[in-house]
Amino acid sequence: MATLPVVLGHDVTATAVVESLRPGTIVVIQGPPGVGKSWLAKGIGGSWEERGGSAIVAEGHLLQSDVDFFPLNLALAPLSSNWRAVGADLIRTSEAGERMAGTGGLITSMIQALVQLRPARQRARKLFLGKEEQSILFDLERIAEDKPLLLIADNLHWWDEASLGLLGRMQDPRLGEAFRFLAELHVIAIQTVSPYQEVAHKAAHDALLTSGMTEEIDVSRPPKGTFAEVLSALGAPPARARVAAEDLYALTGGHLALAARCAKLLEIEEPQSLLAARGREHFRRRLLTDRVSALGGIGGSTALTVLQIAAVLGLRFRRADLVCAFEGEASVVSRALRDCRDEELIELSEDVGRFAHDLFRAHFLEAGDLDMPSVHESIAECLRLLRPAEYLLRCEHARRAEREREAGALGVHAALQRQRDGLPWKDLPEYALAAIENQGLRQTVEAFEAALNHLDGYRFTSCRETLDGLPRNLPRSLNAEADAIRATCLLATRSEDDREAAETLLRRWNGYETEEPELGTRLMHLRLYALTLIVDKTPGRELEGQIRQALADRADYDRSAEDAIYTLDRCSGSLFEPDHSLTRVREAAEHFGPSPGLSVIRRPVEYYRCLVNVGAKLVTNAAYTEALGEYAKLDRLIAEYTPNTFPRVDYPLTTALLAEYRIDAVSASEAVERQREIGAQHGVPGDPFYQGNAEAVFLALAGSSAEALEIFDRLEGELSERARPAPSMLYLIRANRCATGYVCGDGSAKAEWDALGDLVTQIPYLIRRYLIARHQLLGEVMARGEASSAIEFDECLVRTPRFGRFWDQLGRGFRMPEVEWWR
Numbered sequence: 001m002a003t004l005p006v007v008l009g010h011d012v013t014a015t016a017v018v019e020s021l022r023p024g025t026i027v028v029i030q031g032p033p034g035v036g037k038s039w040l041a042k043g044i045g046g047s048w049e050e051r052g053g054s055a056i057v058a059e060g061h062l063l064q065s066d067v068d069f070f071p072l073n074l075a076l077a078p079l080s081s082n083w084r085a086v087g088a089d090l091i092r093t094s095e096a097g098e099r100m101a102g103t104g105g106l107i108t109s110m111i112q113a114l115v116q117l118r119p120a121r122q123r124a125r126k127l128f129l130g131k132e133e134q135s136i137l138f139d140l141e142r143i144a145e146d147k148p149l150l151l152i153a154d155n156l157h158w159w160d161e162a163s164l165g166l167l168g169r170m171q172d173p174r175l176g177e178a179f180r181f182l183a184e185l186h187v188i189a190i191q192t193v194s195p196y197q198e199v200a201h202k203a204a205h206d207a208l209l210t211s212g213m214t215e216e217i218d219v220s221r222p223p224k225g226t227f228a229e230v231l232s233a234l235g236a237p238p239a240r241a242r243v244a245a246e247d248l249y250a251l252t253g254g255h256l257a258l259a260a261r262c263a264k265l266l267e268i269e270e271p272q273s274l275l276a277a278r279g280r281e282h283f284r285r286r287l288l289t290d291r292v293s294a295l296g297g298i299g300g301s302t303a304l305t306v307l308q309i310a311a312v313l314g315l316r317f318r319r320a321d322l323v324c325a326f327e328g329e330a331s332v333v334s335r336a337l338r339d340c341r342d343e344e345l346i347e348l349s350e351d352v353g354r355f356a357h358d359l360f361r362a363h364f365l366e367a368g369d370l371d372m373p374s375v376h377e378s379i380a381e382c383l384r385l386l387r388p389a390e391y392l393l394r395c396e397h398a399r400r401a402e403r404e405r406e407a408g409a410l411g412v413h414a415a416l417q418r419q420r421d422g423l424p425w426k427d428l429p430e431y432a433l434a435a436i437e438n439q440g441l442r443q444t445v446e447a448f449e450a451a452l453n454h455l456d457g458y459r460f461t462s463c464r465e466t467l468d469g470l471p472r473n474l475p476r477s478l479n480a481e482a483d484a485i486r487a488t489c490l491l492a493t494r495s496e497d498d499r500e501a502a503e504t505l506l507r508r509w510n511g512y513e514t515e516e517p518e519l520g521t522r523l524m525h526l527r528l529y530a531l532t533l534i535v536d537k538t539p540g541r542e543l544e545g546q547i548r549q550a551l552a553d554r555a556d557y558d559r560s561a562e563d564a565i566y567t568l569d570r571c572s573g574s575l576f577e578p579d580h581s582l583t584r585v586r587e588a589a590e591h592f593g594p595s596p597g598l599s600v601i602r603r604p605v606e607y608y609r610c611l612v613n614v615g616a617k618l619v620t621n622a623a624y625t626e627a628l629g630e631y632a633k634l635d636r637l638i639a640e641y642t643p644n645t646f647p648r649v650d651y652p653l654t655t656a657l658l659a660e661y662r663i664d665a666v667s668a669s670e671a672v673e674r675q676r677e678i679g680a681q682h683g684v685p686g687d688p689f690y691q692g693n694a695e696a697v698f699l700a701l702a703g704s705s706a707e708a709l710e711i712f713d714r715l716e717g718e719l720s721e722r723a724r725p726a727p728s729m730l731y732l733i734r735a736n737r738c739a740t741g742y743v744c745g746d747g748s749a750k751a752e753w754d755a756l757g758d759l760v761t762q763i764p765y766l767i768r769r770y771l772i773a774r775h776q777l778l779g780e781v782m783a784r785g786e787a788s789s790a791i792e793f794d795e796c797l798v799r800t801p802r803f804g805r806f807w808d809q810l811g812r813g814f815r816m817p818e819v820e821w822w823r
Helices: 004-008 010-020 037-050 082-092 097-101 106-120 131-144 161-170 173-178 202-211 224-233 238-252 256-266 271-275 279-293 300-313 319-326 330-342 358-367 372-386 391-400 404-420 430-438 442-456 460-468 476-492 496-507 517-532 538-552 559-570 578-592 604-620 624-640 650-662 668-682 689-701 705-720 727-743 749-755 757-761 768-784 790-795
Strands: 025-031 054-059 076-078 149-154 186-192 213-218 316-318 346-348 352-355
Touching: 004 010, 004 224, 010 025, 010 037, 010 213, 025 037, 025 202, 037 054, 037 082, 037 149, 037 186, 054 131, 076 131, 131 149, 131 161, 161 202, 224 238, 224 256, 238 256, 238 271, 238 279, 256 271, 256 279, 256 358, 271 279, 279 300, 279 358, 300 316, 300 319, 300 330, 300 352, 300 358, 300 372, 316 319, 319 330, 319 352, 319 372, 330 346, 352 358, 372 391, 391 404, 391 430, 404 430, 404 442, 404 476, 430 442, 442 460, 442 476, 460 476, 476 496, 476 517, 496 517, 517 538, 517 559, 538 559, 559 578, 559 604, 578 604, 604 624, 604 650, 624 650, 650 668, 650 689, 668 689, 689 705, 689 727, 689 790, 705 727, 727 749, 727 757, 727 768, 727 790, 749 757, 749 768, 757 768
Parallel strands: 025 186, 025 213, 054 149, 149 186
Antiparallel strands: 054 076, 316 352, 346 352
8 A cells, every 4th residue: 555655746745855955945845735745844854853964843823923933932843753753754655765865865965965064164253133033043053953954934924024034044144154053054944825825924925935045846735536545545444435535535625634534533433424514614523623522531621622722822832821821720731632632633742732733723713612802811811920021922912802002011012122122113013013003102112212222322311301201191011111211220320319219219119020020020120239239238138039039930931030040140249249159150151151062142142241240250359360261252252243242342341451460461551552442442421430440540550640630530520420429439439549649649648548438338349348448458558658659559458368369359559340240
């Protein structure tokens, strides 16, 4: 008896597909629904994996066709190992099997050639594509496991615009030069043609398929005359298949998913029961709904309810989402899913389920008795708790639940999320833009956009004035967003009055993480930063513990929550001693850093911040040479990406220069010139203090005290314009100016130094006790008239034994801070 691939002609088609596969080319398998397109592509994928490659499936879905990156994010998964057997069967029965996959076959030779070419490839500078795109590339490379990658783009006709655009960019050879695994990427796309399905985003879809090399391979329905062979190949007894073939072809339309269910039933019953149906719709109800309704155990009605909710979630669905939306016992859902799996209606893994065909999903979407808006309402509520940062998906379900005001607010949150990621909010999907417009929130989005632009430009007053112009009747969550931006402004001004105002503002939102977990956690992070700027660390440590607990509750199923826990580790220097914090910061750098064998860093900007903090912590610990090793990693990271990818590059460059000076790798005069270059290329006009302080200190150490005093005076003048300047920065500038005056012979320096004694006790950092001791000891040096040159004064305390290894950095006569990211 002929096997199914031979009956369908898939053996010949598979050879044509493989012959067309090459990097930069999208091979499109297309045809009507139910002709085995996905089966064929996944069978080839199974053979690809069997011979040393990796295969990944990215699946579009009708109900999520407007959700950015849905196929490459929520619907991205490695090819199941079960498909290797299918691939072996496909190859074994193919006349061209040896040509496809034998010792010298196309797939085998292709994979071997790709591996051999690797060492010759050069890497170009990387473009930071955005947080979502970067995460997708990371997942693709991770799943590929350093093997040539075959991406199966299933249901391409339902892909969203963002995914189509990224798939197109992945074909660009320049991106392959930057990310090695993309140079080995092969793509098979699967789409159902009109009139059976319409393309969801025609312009983006057509742009993808016309922008590069495309090979189209058509797959047709099996002819009516071969349907008995199809049923037999699917397992039906040949005699029963011959009796039922003509009528079943009329009832199924030749759809292979339905034919497979018919063949299964023909194994256990006579054809007459199947052929008694009155038309196609009645036939499908008998074949699908009635079979599920007749399930024992938990009962057919429960299984139908579970399938209907799963159908709303999508062709592929997360079990946690389904359990939440079902609003019943998890064990009941699990039992229903197992029963449906046994009926071959769905496929199951530990975390994810998938309908065996979209025809089944579409059928069960309408088969249950649930009210659709109510289902979407339940799903929207579940997403709020389980994946709160997915504002676009939440907006879509709120819209379908007829909660228009909530949908509009979620659309604004999605717009702000894009803005924070450096992407234009006007590129949101049409449904999100419509939700915003319908609630009259477009001007609100534009005001938020302007405020964030002012914030990025350090125009804090303009930012707050813009926010003050927002409407007074905004939804509560948008008022929370506005206060988050206000607090960020207030915390960045280096004014103690503003810091206290920010803390008061944020205190109003205590507990908001139970309403909006993602936004509430961001507000908690801001309040934590405000608390790190006070002397008493107990409130900050208590709040950090609360944040960690809130995040830990979601970390198992929400990667953003796990990331946020490591961000707390990255910021730990604000609350914990330098040696303890160094351990935590290193753990954060390992989490966000490159994985062995991978060229893609999932969150390069967060990794950059971690490396900045590791280097700064090592300088605090007087491990200067080791710190320079971390800064060398930073230099390589910055050089790998296009300019302006990373913020405040002046921070690490300034601290790295300090480490070089500490080990005598540069002189003070050379450091002055280097520091000026850093300021000219990377300085921020609204925040000149750290860079300006370092330049002035190096000038004093190089013997140019008069010029140093001019810079200190200018910096203090800028600080004095703020209401109650932050004690740490005020002390830094005034103490260094006073030290410079002392080595110049200024007789009033000692009195000025003594006047700073109260100010140093107000510094909120954990190194405060070292700075207080330093201040007292340097005052005694001044009183004795010792160490009258800049170099002598700078080094006069560092050999004091009782303060440990921190003292070589913290006990200097001139203070140059180790700048970290604490937000």
